Amino acid sequence: MSSPAEYYNSLPPISKAYGTICFLTTALLQLGLLAPYHIALLYPLVFKSLQIWRLITPFFFLGKFSINFGIRLLMIARYGVQLENGPFDKRTADFLWMMIFGAISLLGLSAIPFLWSPFLGVSMVSMLVYLWSREFPNAQINIYGLVNMKAFYFPWAMLALDVIFGSPILPNLLGIIVGHLYYFFSVLYPLKTGRNPLKTPLWLQRLVVRWRLGVQRTTGAGPAVRDNTSTGTGAFRGRAYRLDR
Template sequence: MSSPAEFYHSLPPISKAYGTLCLVATTAFQLGLYNPAHIALLYEDVFYRFQVWRLFTNFFFLGKFSINFGIRLLMIARYGVQLENGPFDRRTADFLWMMIFGSFTLLVLSAIPILWSPFLGISLVFMLLYVWSRESPNAQINIYGLVQLKAFYFPWAMLALDVIFGSPLVPDLLGIIAGHLYYFLTVLHPLAGGKNILKTPMWVHKLVSRWGVRVQPMNRGQPINPAQPETSTGTAFRGRSYRLSD
């Protein structure tokens, strides 16, 4: 069995970086090093006081140390990693672009007063969960050892549990909306004969290349094999890379 250090170093780069930043942000908060109000998404401070860092820092705060924080961090370590190692294997730039697109979508949605949330980290994690559930719809999920269901329904089950335990509904709902928009534009619309309008920009590829991550793109236009089964570990169908390179 590998050590925690070996497990950490084996994680794919984007999920590892995001999870690490979230853990550092919460640890620094618990140590009293900063006030979360200074990194929250406050549009008045962004536009009138030019505190543009709030557009980025709000994504890294998942709350104080708690069971909910642990669950969100586990979602990154499990479903984010499975996405990056599965459907996005050797496509780090595409995975990073998905995160960037999701973040931008959440910022736009949160500008609507009724949907505003000071921290969008939970929403971004929920977006990862939603995209994973669509890529691996038949994977079996066991919730707290009580209920077993297909991954396709997992985001809705988690949303229901959050409501039951008194957590806000809006962050989860924003994540589902952003995740579905991404999945529609990159998978459903192209499969229906539409043009891919969410191609990963060249600057993202250059950024990943400069970062030192070696990425070899998969074959363009590789067809989906409907006979290939999905495993219970959440590995999705391969061959969908054409949706980001068409």
């Protein structure tokens, strides 16, 4: 059995970095070294006071140390890692681009007053869970040892639990919306049209290789050229699944 340090070192780079920053952010808040106000998404301060960091920091707050915080962190460690090690294996730039797309989309939705949320970490985790559920739709999920279901329905079950426990449903709902946007434009739309509007930019592929953030499969000349024979984004690869009943 591997030690905690060995397990941590074995994690793929993007999921590991994201989970680590989320943990450190909560630790700083818990120690009183950082206030939630200073990292919240407040558009008036972004544009009037040029507090640009507020466009980034909301994605790293999953709440204070609690059971819910632990569950969200475990979701990154399980579902984010399974995505990065599975359909995004050796495609670090594609995985990073997926998260960048998710972040930009969440920021756009949060600019709508009735969809605004000061913190978007839960929404980002919800997006990862949604995409995982589409990649592994027939995986079996057990919720609190009471209910077994296929992974395809898991995001909606989490949304229902928010309603039951009186938690805000907006963060999870935003994550589901953005997750489906990514799935539509990276899988469904390319399957129908043969065009991929979410192709990972070459500059990001080169950046991943230059900074040694992970591994990006290469084809042809150059350090990080995408395989253009695939209609997907590097993940999913245009696969379709049938829910076995």
